[in-house]
Structure formats: structure tokens, C-alpha cells
Amino acid sequence: MPAYLDAAHQTHINQLQSSLTARTDWPTWLLLLGTYAAWFGLIHYSPRLGQGLTLLLLVPLITFWMSLQHELLHGHPTRLAWLNKALGYAPIALWYPYTLYRDSHLLHHRDAELTCPHLDPESRYFDRHAWDRSSLAGRGLHWVNKTLFGRLLVGPALALANLLAGELSRLRHGVLQAWAMWLCHAACVAALLYFVHGQGGLSVAAYLLASVLALALSMVRSYYEHRPAASPEQRSVINEAGWPWRWLFLNLNLHLIHHDLPGLPWYYLPRVYAQRREDWLRRSGQFLVRGYGALFSRHGFRPIDSPRHPWH
Template sequence: MPQVAILPPSSDDRFSDRTAVEWPTVALTAAVYGGWLTLTYFHAAVPALILVPALVWVVAWHSSLQHEIVHGHPTRWRAVNRALGFVPLSLWVPFARYRMLHLAHHRDERLTDPLDDPESYYWAPADWSALSPWARLLVGAQTTLSGRMLIGPAWCISRFIASEMCAIRRGDRVIRRIWIRHGLGAAAVLAWVSVVCGMSPWVYLGIVYAATSLLLVRSFAEHRAEDDVCHRTAIVEKAPVLGLLYLHNNLHAAHHARPTLPWYRLPGWYAQHREALISRNGGLVYRGYGEIARRFLVRRHDMPQHPAGRVPGDPVATGGPAVALQAAAAPER
């Protein structure tokens, strides 16, 4: 099916037309790191009913910020951007690996493919057949929003780390170097939390789990397997609170159409091209995360197995089943 030319190229997403420094994102970066430092350092003086939700928000917000940074923000200088995104507040995802995997995800012609899309939740027939009945039960539970939020973080984190360790054991030196640097960063984060601030590391790990769960709400229904590439990416409107947390990545079809557009310009661009985007994605629009919860809290959003086995097209060789990451992040070009 030919792609309809309804979204012409725009200077909005060309690096040559960007300002050297995007100050709204710089301010956001200061708010995220400043908020995290303040909340952890003064945690004993903050009531738990305020502290826990605030820290969960900040850690999840940091992941959304990392997604923004991977897409080349907030400066023109890659080294500066990577330094801003490196600090592993969520502990389990090395920023460099997240960038590599999310770049692969933005090959839209391979979206949802269980082998080529690192953020796909679908399974290829051979991999599904190899799962034990217990594993199939766990995977099936995550096709509901409640299952994704409760089980998803443990499933994603454990599978991701296991996959990375397997790659290191196979002799992948690039991944090994990434994890050595990440390990030092994660150790520094835990040292700040537990030694300097006196917070229980188990409490912080619980906050990371909850933050990951919150991020999985965003990725739960943002893609589905369809023959038409343009029909694979959803839009969630009317999300003033979670939209801010996700830096407007809820407007996911707009993000995939203009992946380098800054988060604070995405709503305006979406409003300008709304009708074209909805026509292009086949009307895959949700009227807020409340609608997603009402429809899929305990009902399946989709089947775990990819309906076509793999996405039609030229396959790209990869090392095994895709590992679904927090979604919350992306590409520098």
C-alpha cells in the first residue's frame, strides 16, 4: 500500500535549523536532577505519602528525559547530551544500550517485528513454542494493562539483564564496556542514596520498580501489529498529566513522524497535523489513558504471538528474541 504524502518534510526536525541549546529541555534536566537530589537527601523529613509518589515521578521523568536526549536534545553537542543522559537513576538500563536499541526501534518498516524491533512485545512462532506453560501464562498476563504494570517491570528487567549478560559471555566487548561504565554509575547512585542520604536501598529499588511500571503504561498500547506500516503506531490524546510525564510521547504517531522534534514543540505540531496523522494511522487514537484502562485493565490488548510470525519485508539479522525496554526513549542522528 503506497504511503500517502500528507506530512511533508519540515525544518522543525532538521538539526541544522535547531538552536544550539534548547533551554526548555535544559530547565527540565535541572528540575529532574535537582528534584531527585533534593528528595533523596531530605527523604527523612518528607512524609512518605509525598516522598514516594514524588520520587516515582522523578525517576520515571528521568527516563523520559533520556528518551529526549537520545534523540539529540538539548544541545548540538553529542558529548554534552550523553553526559546529561548517562546518570542511571533507574539503575537497570545503561544509557548507551538504550540509545542503540531505541535507534533500531525507529526503523518504522520493522515496527512490532519480534526479532528486529527491540521494543516489540510480540513473539515469533518458534520462540513462543519454546516457552514453558508457566512463561506463557506470565506473557499472557502482560497483554492486560494490570498485568503489564504488576508483572511487566520484573519481566522486562530480568530478561533484559539476562540477555545482556549472555552477550557479554559470548564475548561482546562493546556491551561489556558499556556495562562496566554503567555499573560504576549505578554504584554511585546507590552510594548517594544509601550512604550519603541514609535511605534504604530496598526502598529505592521499590521506587524504581514503580517508576518502570508507570512507564510501561505509556508503551502498553502505543504499537500494534498491522500490515500497513503507518497503522502500527497509536496516539493517546487528552493526557495533560501523563503527557507531561512522558514528554508528550503519548502522541506517538507524531513522534515517529518527527522523531527529532523537541518535546515542547510536539503538541503544537500534532495539533497542526492532527487530521492527517489520524488518517495516516488508520484512526488508532485513544481518548486518554483512562480509555486504555477501561478497555484493557483486565482484557487483552492483543495476542502475544505476532499474527504474521514476522513483519513482512527484508529481515535484519539479530541475535535472538527482542527484549522490551521501558519505554520511555531514542535516536541521535
């Protein structure tokens, strides 16, 4: 439990974490069962629904699956890492092996290194040397990526290019863990796409498109999740998003609370925030966004900050 929490707040959080709901984690189990059922049902009935409607429903479902995978790697719904991995290994979102996502994301939770290039694996900032070496076109592309509509447009391509570059390097260097992970992932992706193709309502190309669009949709959440700041606790946002976004992202819009209490399940984040809202805002240095609509209106076409990190 973080030392800055006072006794009453710590007691409240301890009570939540020791509750029957938290110990059984039945809300997360329900989400898992419901998501798998929804995915299989959507693919199975895709010939009746038609490709257009199937795609429309599939994109948020894949995005939701990525949010659910995030919950699994943080120790839900069980305390057994291997079981959570088995529950979340299905490559519904296609691109990122669960193991790679888990390991890199847990490194991201080293809060002292948040946003720091080369240290935070989820940082989208450049240090001075990398920025100086980049081309004019490359700089322009990353400035576009700093607008929200630009992030939706070019963000998936940039993310997948970085993934490809990093993982090909590991494979070329003969990292056995990387070879085993990618061979297993490729086999699972092939099986999934074979099943999709066999149902006859959705082409493999359409599923690939859905997965890219879902990756773009997930980037609405990550667009302004973190900022450079002198104090690590002031680098994670509190976004008071509306309920559709909160559900889609499983309350990760309350990102500072998640970083401070990474083991707290998704369904308790709003309650912990609401109990001490002003305290959390002070801790964040007033790093508050009043919903994703505010980001679209203010930074749809205007960069939110510089791609270059201010002190690296």
C-alpha cells in the same frame, strides 16, 4: 522531512525547528536542570520528608527522568551525541545503561520493522516458533502481560529478565563494549546508591523499589504504543492523553508524530498534531486512543491483543 507532508505543513515544521526555542532548546535545558535539582533535593531532604513521602515523589520523578533520557538520545538539547550522553548518563533509573537504551531505541525507529519479533528490539510479540516452544505457564504469563494491570504487575520483571538474558549472553561471549559499558554503569550505580544511603532518609532497598515502580509506571505509555499492521505508519498510536500523562511522558503519547519526526522536540509535538489532526489520524489508520483512562477501563483486566504476532 517525510515526503507525505504537504508544502504548507513542511514549512510550518521547518519554522518551528528553526525557531530560537528549538535552536537553543531552552525548555529541555530547564527540564534537565530542574530534574537534577529535584532529585538531589528529594534525596537530601528525605530524612525530613520520611521514607513514604520520598518514595511517593521519587517514583514519578524517575519515570520522568526516563522520558527525558529519551529526548536526549534523539538529539536534544544539543547536536553533540557525546554531550547528550554525558547529560543523561546518571543512572537515576538504575537498570538500563544510557548507551544500551540509546542504541536499542534507535534500532526501534526502523519503522518498517516495528513490532516484528527479533527485528524490533522493543517488540513484545512472539513469532510462531517461539510461541509454540513456550510453556503453558509462560504463555499464561504473557497473556497477563497483555492486560494493563498485568503489565504493571509483571511487566518490569519480564523486561528485566529479558535484559539480563541478553546482556549476560554478550558478557559470556566477551563483547568488550558490553563489559566496558556495564562496568562503568555498575560503578555509577554504586556511587548513586552510596549517596542515597549517606543521606539517611531512604534505604537502598527503598530506592530499588522506587526504580521498579517507576519502570512499571513507564509501561503505561508503552502498553499500547504499537500494534501489528500492514503499513508501518499504522503501527504507532496517537493517544490523546490528559495533561499529567503528557507531562510525565513528554508528549510521547503522540507516538506516530514522534516516529515520523523523531528530531522534533517534545514541546512541539502537540502543536504539529493539532495543526493537522485529521491528516495524522488518516495516516495512522485511525489508530487513536482517547487517553490512558480508556485503556485502564477497557483493558485493565482484558488482553488488548494476542502475545503472538499475527504474521510472523
